[in-house]
Amino acid sequence: MTHPRLTPLAATLPATVPFVGPEAQERARGQVFTARLGANESAFGPSPRAIAAMQQAATEVWMYGDPESHDLRTALAAHHGVSLANIMVGEGIDGLLGLLVRLYIGAGDGAVTSDGAYPTFNYHVAGFGGVLHKLPYKGDHEDPAALVAKAHETGAKLVYIANPDNPMGSWHAGPVIADMAANLPADCLLLLDEAYIDLAPEGTAPDIAVDTPNVIRLRTFSKGHGMAGARVGYAIGAAEMIAGFNKVRNHFGMCRISQAGALAALQDKAWIDHIRASTAASRAEIGRIAAAHGLSALPSATNFVTIDCGGDGAFARAVLTALVAEGIFVRMPFVAPQDRCIRVSCGTPDQIAAFAQSLPRALQQAKAG
């Protein structure tokens, strides 16, 4: 029987998912997780003011959200000391990455990233027929100089870097990233994913002029602001580049409730301080738990801790499998040699205590092989 014909590109794409959700794992296990520490969500939750704003907005959800996200963008522009025209709001950084790749990557165009960095970027590049150039991590850090060199070598149109990095938790000081931007080919766009910047040490965000034509910064309310389920990300960049989103985006794609929540969250500066403190405490506690079992926690500028399990990828996978079987949702989105690690999100003391309880049993099982 004849079927409608996918485009030649779409026909070659696998129907894959960059990440399997914890709910799918729970359905497969027939049991919910005790501790949800695998997706770098903020178990400390969003600002109570954001929750109140969302609950109010739920009563007004018969109205479409403002397709321009004007109020939220105005507040973000003021927050960053830039103009309204320098800000675009979208359905999470994932959605914005997809749009940027669509705008810049055609069949055969090059994109540079680190091998083991955020897979959703790779998913989008493949989805638009681009060619990925992947470079190894260097000492568990992304390697800005190598990424820049590869961009020159390949004539790539996009370079992706996350600072701080997911999944390693490592980071570069702002000037390293600023140098990277300055040394890229002028016609190569730097996608600077700053999803975790709210949780990083002072000085991690580079000082790059907002009208720099080849840098776009991506931020989110999913991590520090604890609103992963609301899907609110935003891009900061030169007005001309930001206007490009209007060529292709789903103009009415932003949930009205999410817009209201993000606006309230941004205004609650005390809450983000509270989250920073809670996250730092949780990172330290995860580090202590790892150390107590002879494992080393990597330094982290994020809301998760990457733990070196001290063996090879097979050993770390065994630890992970045992933890998941115990009801602890953690992940290891790593490529060798970083796959010696597992990644544990910060969480409430109860969640971290559950992890602490399960870890020694998981290690024992993994050692027993």
Place this chain on the structure above:
Amino acid sequence: MTHPRLTPLAATLPATVPFVGPEAQERARGQVFTARLGANESAFGPSPRAIAAMQQAATEVWMYGDPESHDLRTALAAHHGVSLANIMVGEGIDGLLGLLVRLYIGAGDGAVTSDGAYPTFNYHVAGFGGVLHKLPYKGDHEDPAALVAKAHETGAKLVYIANPDNPMGSWHAGPVIADMAANLPADCLLLLDEAYIDLAPEGTAPDIAVDTPNVIRLRTFSKGHGMAGARVGYAIGAAEMIAGFNKVRNHFGMCRISQAGALAALQDKAWIDHIRASTAASRAEIGRIAAAHGLSALPSATNFVTIDCGGDGAFARAVLTALVAEGIFVRMPFVAPQDRCIRVSCGTPDQIAAFAQSLPRALQQAKAG
């Protein structure tokens, strides 16, 4: 100065918006609208159970939504008597249309629609380099036979029809649409937009087997369910075709709060009956108001009424401009000769009363022209 290079296609696209939102108009006017009757939103609101579910979900928004929307899809599958694999949830019909166009339309591929039908479909087709074949309405209805003939003539990959139609409010009986599907080339996909089907007479939805390989139906929680701001649409179709969405969609794009709200809304069958009754009453009232001023309201199977202003496009535009100046948000998304009309969404008695007050003044102004 050198800039990053958009793809050749992206470079040709305008940074346009299919619809300007009422908020942008309010900002330009410096005043909010008295009655919001321009976007076919449901001023009757969502089910109180849906609001409660969204308010509860707001407290859990630190978690990503299930990327598979499993619970909502399961409920939708049961509701329609199909399998989970026949349902895909997305960020409104707009988002799903964009994905379908991406999957099927490459540079130069043809898509058939009616001239004056939903512009967001056209936006997506242009956005992926497709070629639009637009056919005139026939007696204020989309013309299924002509659309089918055009698909055969052009070898188009997609045909779009909305039943009931927006912006005319007209509809075809189910068997007419079923015939249309049966007569299309087997390799041409019918995008059947049923956004307004919840408000249409019994028998408007065609009886088409879900595993028909070249028909996909699009539904939404924006209209009958009154949740436009939540952005929840879904597609019903053959499992193989539905799986295609997983090649390209933003897997984590669905708001957690919206998923919870839609699930609760679907279960509140009494509310949708209430909305149907309220909408029918509002349609009748708008019809009476139009008649009282010598205008004719077109029959409608939707939550809006298209009113023939009795003159040409310039006259209808003058009526619209005067209404908007009075604080009544209405639209006229029409192409000649349908641009003799304005479109008024159903609303609460207060909103419709405000429209009734302003209409005679607007007509007077337009006549004074």
